[in-house]
Amino acid sequence: MWDDFDQTLAELRCRGRMRQLHPRRLDGVHLVDAAGRRLINFGSNDYLGLASFVASKSIRVDSVGAQASGLVCGWTDRHQLLAETIARFEQTEAALVFPTGFAACSGTVSAICRQGDLILSDELNHASLIDGCRLSKAERIVYPHRDVDAVARLLAAHRDAHRRVWIVTDSVFSMDGHVAPLGDLCEVAAGHDATLIVDEAHGTGILGDHGSGACEAWGVKADIPIRIGTLSKALGGQGGFVACPQVVADYLVNHCRPLIYSTALSMPAVESALVALADPQEIRRRRDRVCALARRVRAELGLACAAIESGIPIVPIPIGSDADAVSASQRLYDLGMFVPAIRPPTVPEGQARLRLSLSAGHSDEMVDRLIEGLPSF
Numbered sequence: 001m002w003d004d005f006d007q008t009l010a011e012l013r014c015r016g017r018m019r020q021l022h023p024r025r026l027d028g029v030h031l032v033d034a035a036g037r038r039l040i041n042f043g044s045n046d047y048l049g050l051a052s053f054v055a056s057k058s059i060r061v062d063s064v065g066a067q068a069s070g071l072v073c074g075w076t077d078r079h080q081l082l083a084e085t086i087a088r089f090e091q092t093e094a095a096l097v098f099p100t101g102f103a104a105c106s107g108t109v110s111a112i113c114r115q116g117d118l119i120l121s122d123e124l125n126h127a128s129l130i131d132g133c134r135l136s137k138a139e140r141i142v143y144p145h146r147d148v149d150a151v152a153r154l155l156a157a158h159r160d161a162h163r164r165v166w167i168v169t170d171s172v173f174s175m176d177g178h179v180a181p182l183g184d185l186c187e188v189a190a191g192h193d194a195t196l197i198v199d200e201a202h203g204t205g206i207l208g209d210h211g212s213g214a215c216e217a218w219g220v221k222a223d224i225p226i227r228i229g230t231l232s233k234a235l236g237g238q239g240g241f242v243a244c245p246q247v248v249a250d251y252l253v254n255h256c257r258p259l260i261y262s263t264a265l266s267m268p269a270v271e272s273a274l275v276a277l278a279d280p281q282e283i284r285r286r287r288d289r290v291c292a293l294a295r296r297v298r299a300e301l302g303l304a305c306a307a308i309e310s311g312i313p314i315v316p317i318p319i320g321s322d323a324d325a326v327s328a329s330q331r332l333y334d335l336g337m338f339v340p341a342i343r344p345p346t347v348p349e350g351q352a353r354l355r356l357s358l359s360a361g362h363s364d365e366m367v368d369r370l371i372e373g374l375p376s377f
């Protein structure tokens with residue numbers, strides 16, 4: 001019965017692409033592997049080091065689970081407070097929280113982009129946006145990565161045949177550290193009555209004076225009415241959100257399947273996000289620290305990038321072949337550092353890489369060690 005599964009797995013093994021889950025223990029900016037080896041973790045998305053900071057705050061909850069979907073009785077006063085806190089942070093009329101960022105992205109895009117609409121989607125968008133596009137009843141066209149001219153051409157050719165056109169993009173691309181050209185995209189969108197939907201998963205907490213993300217950094221928050229984010233990366237917890245006009249929130253409550261048919265965000269996750277968002281000074285201090293580390297690593301490794309990208313804590317080290325990326329990652333492992341090798345299908349064929357991610361919790365000495373370990377590539 002499982003022959004074809006076996007065969008698919010054998011093919012993956014043969015190509016060195018078999019992926020597995022490895023049990024590890026998380027310990028601040030370290031992880032401890034199954035053999036008890038303690039490594040500096042350069043693979044997590046806990047950019048601000050808030051995961052352990054929030055854990056140290058001894059959060060108390062009366063129930064672990066939210067016990068039901070939001071519409072039944074799972075949306076508590078604490079969910080409402082978190083949604084209002086996020087709406088203030090994002091400067092939108094309303095916000096909703098989801099069990100994961102993936103659910104926020106796929107659920108929002110699939111519900112908002114309707115039959116008769118067109119979606120223009122960046123080719124390197126995250127899987128959650130891609131799945132949202134696939135599940136939606138809108139037509140979709142994938143455009144070359146960050147190519148504003150291509151978007152303009154597609155709008156000129158297709159705008160009139162559709163009721164609405166949505167430009168869907170990550171704000172910070174998780175495998176490249178690229179920032180989407182949101183200012184230019186907004187300008188092109190305005191010329192064709194199109195609307196952007198942006199996933200700020202890796203921008204939240206990092207970009208913009210107040211840390212609300214790339215839309216803030218580009219000064220286009222007011223032009224991008226629907227912004228999706230996650231509580232699971234820089235905010236150190238778990239869950240997702242969408243910040244949007246009230247009418248969109250009301251529409252999602254009635255049409256977004258992951259909101260309607262999934263248990264609401266768990267109570268510890270709600271309380272953790274409230275703690276993470278409680279102190280803007282703490283976010284800013286940690287943001288300044290991690291961005292400084294990212295600038296230092298890029299400068300010392302001679303990695304050029306646009307000014308807006310220099311402080312992004314995702315630093316990809318291009319390698320090429322899968323095998324070379326895996327052996328580079330293993331060499332760093334042997335030196336006591338965890339830096340994941342990222343291979344297709346997560347990145348395009350022939351573009352395997354190391355994906356370094358930095359955290360405000362990394363010390364200067366840890367980063368010294370990383371830089372010393374890297375030149376051998």
Ligand SMILES: Cc1ncc(COP(=O)(O)O)c(C=O)c1O
Pocket residue numbers: 100101102103105126128170174199201202230231232233238239240
């Ligand atoms: C760009 C992007 N969007 C959405 C998500 C999903 O967020 P979450 O991990 O909270 O489900 C991720 C997670 O990897 C991501 O990188």
